[in-house]
Amino acid sequence: MAIVTGGAGGIGAAATARFVSEGAHVVVADIDEARAKEVADRHGDKAFACAFDAADNESVRALMDGTAARFGRIDVLYNNLAQLSEVAVTQDTTVVDTPFEVWNDLMAINAGSYFAACKFAIPHMLANGGGAIINTATGCALAGDVRRTSYGASKAAVVALTKYVATQYGKQGIRCNTIAPGLILTETLKRASPELLNLMSRHILTPRLGQPEDIAALAAFLASDESGYINGELIACDGGLLAHLPQTAEIEDLMNAQS
Template sequence: MNRLEGKVAIITGGAGGLGSASAKRFIAEGARVVVADLFEDRALAVADALGPNAVGMFYDASEDSSIEAAIAKTVEKFGRLDILFNNAALTDHKMHVQDRTSIDIPLEVWDKTMAINVRGILVGCRYAIPHMIKAGTGSIINTASDSGFAGDNVRIAYGTSKGAVITLTKYIAVQHGRQGIRCNAIAPGVILTEQMKGFPVLAETIHRHVVTPRLGEPEDIAALAAFLAADESSYITAQTIQCDGGHLAHQPQLADMIALEASGRGDVIE
């Protein structure tokens, strides 16, 4: 398929697991892609592997000037911007382990999480949308998370930031829809990136609560992102689509009830 033929996309966090898989899929669908990432050497390596229609670029989602520059360079090189995939997020494990409860989270961790995960997306939209308005069309895709839909015992800043992304997505869609711009979000559940594979116990624990036979792969997110970027989804906007294997679709006790039935004590629920 060449659903993205002629389109120009910038994928932030493009050198990571979800971003690089999406860049590969977008290229396969005919797009020209800017792989934008804080780790410039990785972005350049990903782009180099994807061929002449991909370009690697430095991108710091916590710095307004970096965001503005990356979008300007994209338009300068390719002449337009059709797709903005706001995928960059705070992924530093040292920060995540400090992101716990309202009582003990260092406020600088809260502030940095919000600066990258929420403000970074807002600023990306701020500089991308004028180019899309000029073209009369555009698709913005934001990476949210299952954590934006339900509370947890840790990561209060991360979950709150992703909840904000879900709401921000609606506002962007509503305020710019009549200008031809769509904005949707993808809320991944557990996705087996290289980083997640380093936490097998966590992955398997959550797998008990997923209703599909397997956990997600980066290519699952890439496929959904390509659909949302393409014209065939032109009547879909302001939506957050959960790509989580049904993780949040069921009663919270489901895994325990399945285990109870398997133990031969199904009589207690008959």
């Protein structure tokens, strides 16, 4: 039994499809109940929609307890949501200019809800001998940027939380790992300006950009017994975005101009 939070989004929907294809039953959890139901309905009786509010700890508790009560267990928790409201995106800028309320909101959703989900899911996993928790970070948690301070810091907290969960419960059969997605062509990103996509694409070390299915495949691996000896790790799925020196694209342009 798997729970996918943020299940109505592009990566969440892809993960749901992949988990179902691997034989799992999936709870598609999202604040947008209608979209969650749309995703779940694609998979018949293998997926079930559940509305919850990641900002409300009791709502997170109800999701975990309700899933365990209905299905008897929680085997996989895929924490995949993020605060991406217009306010969060536009006002999360520099350290000086970001309002406290934006910082607090992103910390509460992006880090706090992951803490709550782990806190309430782990007892159910322990009762059944263990489970797999997969958290979602970002490359912004691993390197600084000129904006999105709160987002990057909140996702860095997720990386640390992952290691604490693995350390505290690994011997009891719980594995907790983090995926750091790079540039992934979700519907939201497809609406971004072509100039932005072209700029970022220059720093990708693969012939194509990432797809939600790329993240879903990695999540399925981390949920499976095949990754049984991987715990407390951060795995980037970013096309090599952070694998090279920052000036690589510009040096390549210079070399091409001189050739």
